[in-house]
Amino acid sequence: MGYVRGLRCRACGAEFPAVQLAVCESCFGPLEVTYELSAVRDSFRRADLAERPRDLWRYRELLPVLDESARVDLAVGCTPLRRAADLGEALDVREIWVKDDTVNPTYSFKDRPVAVAVAKAREWDLPAIGCASTGNLAAATAAAAAKAHLPCYVFAPASLEPAKLLVPRIFGATVVPIEGTYDDANRIALLTADRRGWGFVNINLRPYYAEGSKTLLFETWEQLGFELPDVIVVPLGSGLLLTSLEKGFRELRELGEVADPPRLVGTQAAGCAPIVQGFESPDGRPKPVRRPETVAESLAIGDPGSGFEAIQAMRATRGFADAPNDPDILDGVRLLARAEGVFTEPAGGTTVATLRRAREDGRIDRDERVVLLITGSGLKTPAVWRDAFQPLAPVPPNSAAVDAYLGGLHHG
Ligand SMILES: Cc1ncc(COP(=O)(O)O)c(C=O)c1O
Numbered sequence: 001m002g003y004v005r006g007l008r009c010r011a012c013g014a015e016f017p018a019v020q021l022a023v024c025e026s027c028f029g030p031l032e033v034t035y036e037l038s039a040v041r042d043s044f045r046r047a048d049l050a051e052r053p054r055d056l057w058r059y060r061e062l063l064p065v066l067d068e069s070a071r072v073d074l075a076v077g078c079t080p081l082r083r084a085a086d087l088g089e090a091l092d093v094r095e096i097w098v099k100d101d102t103v104n105p106t107y108s109f110k111d112r113p114v115a116v117a118v119a120k121a122r123e124w125d126l127p128a129i130g131c132a133s134t135g136n137l138a139a140a141t142a143a144a145a146a147k148a149h150l151p152c153y154v155f156a157p158a159s160l161e162p163a164k165l166l167v168p169r170i171f172g173a174t175v176v177p178i179e180g181t182y183d184d185a186n187r188i189a190l191l192t193a194d195r196r197g198w199g200f201v202n203i204n205l206r207p208y209y210a211e212g213s214k215t216l217l218f219e220t221w222e223q224l225g226f227e228l229p230d231v232i233v234v235p236l237g238s239g240l241l242l243t244s245l246e247k248g249f250r251e252l253r254e255l256g257e258v259a260d261p262p263r264l265v266g267t268q269a270a271g272c273a274p275i276v277q278g279f280e281s282p283d284g285r286p287k288p289v290r291r292p293e294t295v296a297e298s299l300a301i302g303d304p305g306s307g308f309e310a311i312q313a314m315r316a317t318r319g320f321a322d323a324p325n326d327p328d329i330l331d332g333v334r335l336l337a338r339a340e341g342v343f344t345e346p347a348g349g350t351t352v353a354t355l356r357r358a359r360e361d362g363r364i365d366r367d368e369r370v371v372l373l374i375t376g377s378g379l380k381t382p383a384v385w386r387d388a389f390q391p392l393a394p395v396p397p398n399s400a401a402v403d404a405y406l407g408g409l410h411h412g
Pocket residue numbers: 108109134136137235236237238239240241242298299345347348375376
């Protein structure tokens with residue numbers, strides 16, 4: 001039994017039934033799933049939530065999957081919200097929480113949107129699934145496809161980190177390493193999916209895929225005792241994660257659960273910041289980047305598909321956009337690891353770097369309650385540390401050698 005009403009165009013408001021449609025038929029605008037919220041209100045109760053399974057399906061009334069048997073169960077979501085007191089001390093913020101999505105099945109938040117998109121692909125009996133990816137989505141899609149016994153095709157830049165191209169192949173996916181940027185991979189993936197009738201999670205299943213990410217907002221709300229924080233810092237690639245959080249907020253508000261939105265703060269690397277530049281320009285349109293250049297490869301999307309909507313969401317919630325440089329991003333990764341014992345990839349480091357910068361210039365106040373979305377694990381991106389951590393020379397197994405080694409160390 002489901003509560004889905006249909007699809008609605010974010011640009012012109014046109015409504016469609018909940019079929020496999022990715023863009024508005026009259027204006028090509030982005031579509032979002034709508035629900036019968038008055039009916040949801042009767043079964044979505046705080047007291048009942050506590051008893052539900054500890055995965056993202058605990059918010060099933062607000063997810064668009066109608067057939068429970070279509071779900072692939074990899075235990076996605078319900079990740080820890082960690083109180084980060086030492087990080088707070090370091091950055092002069094009274095209350096920081098780290099939403100730790102590094103512990104999802106394939107070590108990034110992408111397992112959430114994929115869970116929903118793959119369930120829809122199974123409901124519709126699609127012959128194969130796939131994605132265009134900057135790395136994390138490839139792993140998430142490939143793992144879910146393996147469990148669903150569906151063929152999987154991953155389009156990614158050939159220049160991606162070796163680990164990110166390897167993982168989907170372990171799961172049995174076919175990786176198509178595209179000569180070019182993510183945007184090149186995305187364009188050819190769209191054409192291929194169309195020609196072959198495949199379901200590409202972030203392309204032709206996009207409105208459904210987007211729904212999975214808003215569970216990050218629902219979980220945060222539940223974990224803070226049914227309250228939202230003042231600020232959420234969100235890494236931006238296509239911008240869809242941020243717009244999904246804003247949609248989740250609107251739904252909670254319409255259900256009467258919350259009143260004011262958290263300030264949504266988006267962050268990208270300075271070497272690829274089309275959404276940040278768009279936020280700062282009067283027209284509020286992303287400024288495409290032809291050649292992204294940053295260690296934060298998972299955010300390196302030059303022509304962000306949901307950038308315009310992300311800018312609108314940041315403006316509507318009185319948030320802002322920021323773009324730290326690569327050294328600051330890597331410092332952010334190290335600070336989080338050493339203060340809190342959480343190892344993120346550069347995308348998570350951008351949130352730490354932005355919080356530091358925003359405290360320095362006052363864009364975030366010491367007394368605001370801040371949540372950092374740590375969206376991916378550092379274990380997939382060892383290559384970004386090649387320069388900072390040189391290989392270690394072996395030490396002979398005797399005390400004199402160990403003493404000499406320890407004596408000669410400068411700690412850093
Ligand atoms: C670890 C990580 N964080 C954040 C993002 C940004 O998500 P979106 O593309 O929805 O803006 C990505 C996207 O690939 C990612 O891999």
